[in-house]
Amino acid sequence: MRETGPRVISVVGRQNSGKTRLVRRMIAHWHREGLRVAAIKHDAHADGGDDWEKPGSDTALFAQAGAVATVVAGGGQSLWRWCEDPAADDAMALVARMSRWSRERGGIDLIVVEGFKHSLLPKVAVLRTPDDLAWLRDARLPALEAVVGPRRAAWLAGAEWPVYDEDDIPGLCREVWMQFALPAGDPGGVGG
Template identity: 30%
Template sequence: MTPPVVSIVAKSGTGKTTLLEKLIAELKMRGYRVGAVKHDAHSFSIDHEGKDSWRLTQAGADTTLITSPAKVAMVKQNPVGQEPSLAETVNSYCGDLDIVLTEGFKRSRMPKIEVHRLERSATLMCRGEEHDPTLIAVASDQPRQLDVPVFHIDDAAGLCDLIVARFLS
């Protein structure tokens, strides 16, 4: 897939978003164009009820774009029960990027970095009851002996070195 995708996975409240913020900042500092995709298992809305774009979507528009000099936002209606795969989403919307980092998508076949905090769980999602072969690293607040590299949860530079070596070199 172009660009490469790395998924940041963890149990809720572990620090996925915080780590993603650090990884994005570090990759941007190194000159890369970075995309971020957040998976939401529930329905969400970026439109606000009563606004023109919301009204157009409510009227039946399958795709509504909102543009300004600073950014573009899109509301694209998926057919009922047909969420596009991560690969389809990345291929459709992220072709101009060097890498895409995702939050969630724990069941995808994309390479994963698991965030782990002992206070949240003693076991890992990807090395617990199931062995996920797509796990490439763990960011933890505790030292761990694993079959993949383990980084301190705050070592965004080290994780970026791994990402660059594996996917951007």
């Protein structure tokens, strides 16, 4: 683990562009390399419902009854749910919280955030179609470092950002680690 805290990168894109698939592949690669990786997922379509847990589960019922937090735990794992979380839509606050948690619990090398496209987090965008590239140009996302797309996407030739092949996960992960992911959790880092 780095003394400055974990590095952080955000993966963004339109709905069904392959963000989750890419994040899973990146996490698996870094895990094989021996890094400890944490993930934060932003659900822009969340409506405060109970799709986080099985409908009718005890913890969902506890939340419906007014619990401000619930925990599902067992088998060496736990899932925490804060029902009134002011940081829920603030990527920087969530990264800072995870960085603090990392220091307390033994270390995380990298935090991969899926979503939070308008945050100041360094990010890569997943593009599948020429329409995705048009969306990206119109979106004017802050801290966009690179795009990831299919190998034979000729329409990406005019992109203003470095373009990475979605099938070259080792190369993408190396570049993200070395070039784009910033340390979080220190005064000058992303998690501040």
